[in-house]
Amino acid sequence: MSSTLTITPPARIALVTGAGSGIGKACALALLQAGWTVVFSGRRADTLVSAIAESGVAADRAWAATTDVTDADAVAGLFDQIRQRHGRLDLLFNNAGIFTAGVPIDELPVDAWRSAVDTNLTGAFLCTREAFRLMKAQDPRGGRIINNGSISAHTPRPNSVAYTATKHAMSGLTKSCALDGRAFDIAVGQIDIGNAATDMTTAMARGMAQADGSVRSEARMDVRHVADTVVHMASLPLSANVLFTTILATGMPFVGRG
Structure with missing residues (x-):
């Protein structure tokens, strides 16, 4: 009687920033469901722990790493932890980000500008820099990085410089x-x-300022559709890449915005 040898594939390791709530949480949970081992990163330990508890997965498949992505030393420390625990990283989802108050540019405080740049851009740069260092050195080499852009990477809302x-x-x-x-x-x-x-988007249902000066309620979509898209992008072989993709609520005014 012959026996069949079952070979368990190595765990795929993912890091999601801003994983305690919103899009980051939804994507981290979806990656867990898809079989990934996920590092939940964010500024608040309580939200990260709560998100992991919600998943119901084994403790060795998810862990929380409290990190401020605007702090280069903190980001380097996060990647050191990943290297020590797992020896590699297969996916980085640069999701951490903040909105700024909707005010005209001449009323925007410099501190608010710097806060947006530090979190939304420099944070992604710092994490990407560390991911490159790890992915270039690990064996097998390589990995995937997905950046959370926005509809605002194409067309602005009023007063959102x-x-x-x-x-x-x-x-x-x-x-x-x-x-x-x-x-x-x-x-x-x-x-x-x-x-x-x-x-973060509840205000959209109540009413958002439009380019013509009106305020209108906007359609929203289930965040699960975003998570499914991220999981699809992450599941591709490294020989294929989704360079840019847009997913949006069908009824939102983006196409006609402006």
Whole structure:
């Protein structure tokens, strides 16, 4: 009687920033469901622990790493932990980000501008830099990085100069790193999201300022659709890459915005 040898594939390791709530939480949970081992990163330990508890997976498949992505030393420390625990990283989802108050540029405090740049852009740069270092050195070499862009990477909302500028810059970061990553089997892509239903977008249902000066309620979509798209992008072989993709609520005014 012959026996069949079952070979368990090695765990795929993912890091999701801003994983305690919203899009980051939804994507981290979806990656767990798809069989990934996931590092939940964010500023608040309580939300990270709560998100992991909600997943119901074994403790060795998910762990929380409290990290401020604007702090270069903290980011380096996070990647050191990943290297020590797992020896590699297969996916980085640069999701951490903040909105700024909707005010005209001449009323925007410099501190608010810097906060947006530090979190939305510099945070992604710092994590990508460390991911490149790890992915280039690990064996097998390579990995995937997905950046959370935005509809605002294409078209702004009124009075959103800081957020819009950082998201346009994110597209440049994606393109540059996709080019530079080729030689090292690192695939870099971006998902641009419009009106996913999370706590951060509840105001959209109540009414958002439009370019014509009106205020109108906007359609939103289930955040699960974003998570499914991220899981699909992550599941591709490194020989294929979704460089840019846009997923949005069908009824939102993006196409006719402006």
